[in-house]
Amino acid sequence: MRATGLRARALARTTARGAAAAAGLLAVSTRVTPWPSALAIRAIFDRGAARANTSLARHVPSGLVEDVDEAYDISSPDGRLDVFRPGRPGPLPTVVWVHGGAFVSGSKRDVANYLRVLAGRGFATVGVDYSIAPGSRYPTPVGQVAAALAYLVDHADRLGVDPTRIVLAGDSAGAQIAAQVALLVTDEQYAHGVGVAVELPPDALRGVVLFCGAYDFTLARGSTRLGSWLVDTAIWSYLGSQRHDERVTLQGSIPPNLTPAFPPVFVSAGNGDPLLPHTLRLVESLAEHGVGHEALLFADDRQPRLGHEFQFDLDTAAGREALDRSVAFIQRVTS
Structure with a gap:
């Protein structure tokens, strides 16, 4: 013993x-290295995104036409996109959506049912996959979304999209990427500095829809230890350096690079979203530059508080309001 x-x-x-x-x-x-933390965030976010997408299934209308896994870049396994549209002839105003995931997770699958719901409102909707960090870094995803737009223009007739009525959209990290691509479309000098060209005339980009994004890399870290860990990991993974390169940090931030040529914007975030300061900073900058915008924001004392990615919960009044308001915006700018 x-x-x-x-x-x-x-x-x-x-x-x-x-x-x-x-x-x-x-x-x-x-x-x-950001890899251990990035993989932990990826596991958490992927589970949450899968649950959100599954819960949206009951809201998906019938009769949609789908073209999935279109290869916009045959050189990359991530160069794929999905197209959803109502069962009626095109060309249709087209919403090109960039998924979120803190730059280190996510895929077009995560937003597929939401895009099906949007397609039921009369649009062609496109979910774009891109290579995630830390394996791929800035500005690779920006260039991939630009390539996806070029593919849609080249295959517009077959896919039922109207290349003259494009709305860029995104959530979380995808909102930042979508907004930056909009900068590339509307500011040739900025595009030259980033080194990414977008083959889309500025007047074809009718608007931008942004939810819960991280728009300003110069903002302070998260207000909690967990939030700081998440934000630091995401930015380190995406920008490629723990000590942020000031030039890249400023280049990837949306507010410092806005011009009056930026297209009309619909932007929203929940009152309990840790990234809300990014949205408030963006709204302030849009106003300063005279860019037309509509902001769906909520009172600080609203209960229950609306967290990150609140818009994907269509079983709540706030989620339905966000959908209805964004649909009305898209209809207005593409009419």
Whole structure:
């Protein structure tokens, strides 16, 4: 019995030392690479996105036409897009949606049912896949969305899209990417600086729809320890450096680069969204530059508080309001 107890205590000490060593290794690794934290965020976000997409299934209308996994870039396994449209002839005003996921997670699958719901309102809707960080870094996703737009223009007749009535849209990280692509379309000098060209005439981009985005990389870190970890990991993964390159940080931020040529904007975020300051900063900058915009914001004391990506919950009044308001905006700018 005594020998058994000694072996058990020895095993416990060995296990504890191993756990401590593993924890130490993890702590060190998270200081030299964003990968461990990015993978943790990816696992959490992917589960949440899958649940949200599944809950939207009951809201999807019947009779839609779908073209899925169109290869807009045959050189990349991530260069795929889905097109949804109502069962009537095109060409239709087209909403090109860039999915979120803190730059390190997500796919077009996550927004597929939401885009089906939007298609039921009379639009062609497009979900774009792009390569996520840390495996791919800025500005790769920006260039991929630009390539997706070129593909849609080239295949407009077959896909039923109207290349003269495009609305860029996105949620969370995808909102930042969509907004930056809109900058590329409307500001040739800015596009030259980024090194990404978009083959879309500025007057073909009728508007931008943005939900819960991270628009300004110069803003302070999150207000909580968890929020700071998430924001730091996302930006480190996407921009490629823990010590942010000021030039890249400013280039990827939307408010400092806005011009009056930016297209009309519908923008929204929940009152409980940790990224709400980004939306408030964007709205302020849009007003400063005379850019037409409609903001769906909520009172600070609204209960229950509306968190990140609130718009995907169509079982709530706020989610339905966001859908109806954004649809009305799209109809107005594409008519």
